[in-house]
Each structure stands twice: as C-alpha cells, then as structure tokens.
Amino acid sequence: MSATRRQILVGSGALGAGLSIxxxxxxxxxxxxxxxxxxxxxxxxxxxxxxxxxxxxxxxGFRYRVLSRExxxxxxxxxxxxxxxxxxxxLPGHGGRVHLVRNHENRPTAAHxxxxxxxxxxxxxxxxGCTALTLDSRNxxxxxxxxxxxxxxNCAGGPTPWHTxxxxxxxxxxxxxxxxxxxxxxxxxxDASDPRRTGAVPLTxxxxxxxxxxxxxxxxxxxxxxxxxFLKPFGLFYRFLPEKPxxxxxxxxxxxxxxxxxVPGVTDLSSIRTxxxxxxxxxxxxxxxxxxxxxxxxxxxxxxxxxTHAQKLEGCYWGGRCVYFVSSFARGSDGSAADHFGQIWRYxxxxxxxxxxxxxxxxxxxxxxxxxxxxICLAPSGGLMVCEDGNGAQHVFGVTRTGEVYAMARGxxxxxxxxxxxxxxxxxxxxxxxxxxxxxxxxxxxxTFAVTGPWRR
Numbered sequence: 001m002s003a004t005r006r007q008i009l010v011g012s013g014a015l016g017a018g019l020s021i022x023x024x025x026x027x028x029x030x031x032x033x034x035x036x037x038x039x040x041x042x043x044x045x046x047x048x049x050x051x052x053x054x055x056x057x058x059x060x061g062f063r064y065r066v067l068s069r070e071x072x073x074x075x076x077x078x079x080x081x082x083x084x085x086x087x088x089x090x091l092p093g094h095g096g097r098v099h100l101v102r103n104h105e106n107r108p109t110a111a112h113x114x115x116x117x118x119x120x121x122x123x124x125x126x127x128x129g130c131t132a133l134t135l136d137s138r139n140x141x142x143x144x145x146x147x148x149x150x151x152x153x154n155c156a157g158g159p160t161p162w163h164t165x166x167x168x169x170x171x172x173x174x175x176x177x178x179x180x181x182x183x184x185x186x187x188x189x190x191d192a193s194d195p196r197r198t199g200a201v202p203l204t205x206x207x208x209x210x211x212x213x214x215x216x217x218x219x220x221x222x223x224x225x226x227x228x229x230f231l232k233p234f235g236l237f238y239r240f241l242p243e244k245p246x247x248x249x250x251x252x253x254x255x256x257x258x259x260x261x262x263v264p265g266v267t268d269l270s271s272i273r274t275x276x277x278x279x280x281x282x283x284x285x286x287x288x289x290x291x292x293x294x295x296x297x298x299x300x301x302x303x304x305x306x307x308t309h310a311q312k313l314e315g316c317y318w319g320g321r322c323v324y325f326v327s328s329f330a331r332g333s334d335g336s337a338a339d340h341f342g343q344i345w346r347y348x349x350x351x352x353x354x355x356x357x358x359x360x361x362x363x364x365x366x367x368x369x370x371x372x373x374x375x376i377c378l379a380p381s382g383g384l385m386v387c388e389d390g391n392g393a394q395h396v397f398g399v400t401r402t403g404e405v406y407a408m409a410r411g412x413x414x415x416x417x418x419x420x421x422x423x424x425x426x427x428x429x430x431x432x433x434x435x436x437x438x439x440x441x442x443x444x445x446x447x448t449f450a451v452t453g454p455w456r457r
Contacts, residue, residue, distance in 0.1 A: 063452060090431060103128075114150075129167075209227050269309070385438065411426060
C-alpha cells in the first residue's frame with residue numbers, strides 16, 4: 001500500500017471518490033436501525049484538517065480528547081497504562097456515566113504489561129488483559145483500573161445484552177509455552193462496573209482457539225465467534241448455544257454447545273467474488289473437541305463434508321436481526337482460494353442464509369483506501385465506521401449506506417522515522433450509548449481518544 005498515494009488522497013479530500021465498495025439491499029435493514037434518519041454525503045464530513053498537535057486529524061467541527069496513553073500511571077495506582085490498545089466497548093453507567101472496557105493485545109514482550117491484581121489475574125505469566133475507564137457525561141475520566149489480568153493477546157471481543165464485555169484471547173498457546181502456567185485461547189467475561197464480580201474465569205465451553213470477536217443475538221442469546229487465523233488452515237465462523245441464554249452476568253459459565261458454520265459447496269469464503277451472492281441452507285456442525293486438547297479446532301474432523309474456512313476473520317457485530325462478520329483480507333499466496341481486500345458477510349439465523357454484502361477494494365487498484373477492514377461498528381449518522389489495518393497511513397473510514405467511503409480520522413503519531421514514516425493502526429472503534437462520542441484506540445503508541453462533533457447533522 002502506497003503511503004504517498006494515501007497522503008495525496010487525504011490532502012485533496014478525494015477519499016471515497018474513486019473507491020468502489022459494493023453494497024446490496026441486505027444492509028438496508030441494518031442501517032434502518034441506526035439512530036439518525038439521514039446518511040452523511042459521499043464526502044462524509046469534509047476533508048481532514050491537519051492536527052497541530054500531531055496526534056489525530058479530523059474533519060472541521062470535530063474535536064478530540066486524549067483519555068489515556070500507554071506508560072502513564074493508571075489512576076487506580078495499580079501500575080502503568082498497558083500497551084497495545086485494541087478492541088473496546090462503551091457501556092452505559094449510572095447518571096450518564098460511560099464505562100469503557102479496553103483490550104490490551106499484549107504478548108510476553110509487551111513494554112507495559114497489564115498489572116497483576118489479586119482476584120483479577122488468570123495466569124501471572126500472561127501480559128494481556130483489559131482496563132476499564134469510567135467517564136462522566138463530558139468524557140472526563142473519573143477512574144481507570146485493571147479489569148482483568150494474566151490473559152494473553154486480548155484482541156477484540158464484544159458486548160453482551162446485559163452490559164458486560166467478552167474479551168477474546170487471540171492465541172492457542174498451552175501451559176509451558178512462553179512461560180505460561182495455564183492454557184490460553186479462551187473468552188473471559190468482564191464487568192466494567194465491578195470487575196471482581198466476574199473475576200478471571202475462562203469460558204471454556206466457548207472453545208479454545210485464536211479468538212477475535214463475538215456478537216450476541218439479543219433475542220436468542222446465541223453467541224457468534226470469529227477466529228483470526230492468518231495462515232492455512234484458516235479460521236472458522238462459530239456459534240455458541242448457551243445452556244442459559246440471556247441469563248445475565250456469569251451465565252455463560254454454565255456451558256453450552258460450540259458449533260462451526262458449514263456453507264454447502266463452499267470450502268473457502270474467499271472464493272466468492274460477487275457482492276450479493278446468497279447461500280441458503282447454512283449448516284452448523286458440532287465441534288468435536290472445543291478445548292483443542294490434541295488438535296486445533298480448525299484442523300479437527302468435521303465429517304466427510306468438511307467445514308468452511310476463511311482467512312483473517314475479525315470484526316463481528318449484531319444489527320437488526322442478523323449477525324455480520326468481517327474477513328479482513330485473503331491472499332492466494334497464503335493459501336486462500338482467491339485474493340480480496342476485505343469482505344463483510346451477513347448471516348440471517350431465521351432464514352439460515354449467508355450473504356456477501358460488502359466487498360472492499362477494487363481488483364484494479366490496490367492503492368485506493370479501504371484495504372483490510374478490522375474492528376467495525378455502526379455509526380449514529382448511518383452506515384459504518386471501519387478501522388483500517390493495512391499499510392501506509394492509517395484511517396478510521398466511514399462507509400455510507402450507499403457504499404461511499406470517506407475518511408473520518410487519520411493517525412498522525414509517527415512510530416517510524418522521518419525518512420520512513422509508519423503509523424499505528426486504529427482499533428476498538430465504538431460509540432457512547434447516546435451516540436454523541438466516538439471512542440477509538442491507536443494501537444501503537446497505545447492511545448485512547450474521545451471524538452465529539454456534529455455526528456447527527
């Protein structure tokens with residue numbers, strides 16, 4: 001990806017003018033449920049204005065506040081703000097307060113690990129986990145503390161209907177690897193308002209694999225899970241059928257059944273090139289060994305029909321009556337059936353129907369923006385906000401309901417050199433419960449922003 005090309009597009013305000021992203025009517029139901037009745041125009045909120053502080057470029061009329069930066073002291077006094085800010089959610093609190101729960105995708109070499117706290121630590125050798133920030137109605141930070149520690153490579157996750165956060169470990173390391181004393185690759189529930197209520201208990205029935213994100217069906221309580229496997233064999237798309245669906249805090253510990261999605265006649269989702277392609281009769285197959293005691297789940301025997309794989313399954317969210325999930329990219333050189341620069345899929349549980357609703361990046365010009373969508377969320381102005389995880393300049397892109405792309409934010413923190421600049425990816429984009437603030441992380445250097453402005457204009 002050409003950084004120079006990106007900089008030219010940002011400076012000229014031309015983002016979105018040349019990028020073809022195909023949408024279908026399958027998104028109309030999703031977008032109809034957003035807070036605003038009107039969509040922003042194809043130019044979004046206008047060109048990005050260079051930030052004199054060199055942190056975050058935004059359109060005119062928008063402003064940001066830095067809520068937290070890695071290495072600074074946690075307000076709780078428990079240690080330093082951890083590194084590698086990743087997935088995040090904003091949950092409602094009392095009196096207009098907002099609870100932000102933030103993942104830290106820390107490996108053993110992390111510069112600032114999540115501090116271990118008694119009663120909140122799963123494995124003392126794990127450097128990842130979550131921190132929780134409580135904000136007032138004006139985004140002033142009231143508290144900041146460890147919410148779970150001793151986990152590993154906490155990438156993304158998802159909120160529950162009962163206002164907790166499910167944080168996902170993107171690793172399959174077992175005890176004895178990297179100094180770990182316990183197996184990793186699990187999902188953990190985090191209560192931001194009272195972390196000790198949930199503790200550090202792995203939800204083992206939900207599987208042990210390279211978790212990325214989850215989405216909960218608010219009517220049935222089914223939890224959908226993505227697996228971010230970069231190299232072949234690629235990951236699977238899962239659903240978890242809880243014994244106590246919608247049972248509230250701690251209910252997922254009761255167990256349930258883990259199943260993987262099979263698309264009849266399709267072994268690799270990257271082979272589907274046509275936006276709007278529909279597959280009926282989706283099947284769900286029980287996972288033989290969810291704990292992957294001997295064999296990783298994606299390598300297990302799912303019977304003579306096999307199972308459906310996809311490279312880089314990442315973002316996952318619920319909208320309307322369907323679940324949406326992201327394949328960040330696919331490369332034939334890695335073993336995928338075909339190349340693409342990002343897909344968004346829609347699964348309708350009632351119809352047992354899977355549809356390819358968005359396909360990022362034209363095959364003819366890979367230098368245009370829109371490569372490698374990662375974390376993703378609904379925007380109150382209509383459409384989506386997408387964290388790009390590609391090369392060169394890093395953006396949060398908006399995508400309108402008509403399929404136009406516009407730049408919402410650009411990171412300005414150079415982690416390279418003046419001669420060879422690099423920028424940390426964005427992650428964890430989410431909105432406050434009232435839709436008035438966009439929260440987003442810069443992964444490196446770990447920085448959490450609150451962005452306010454005319455979202456509903």
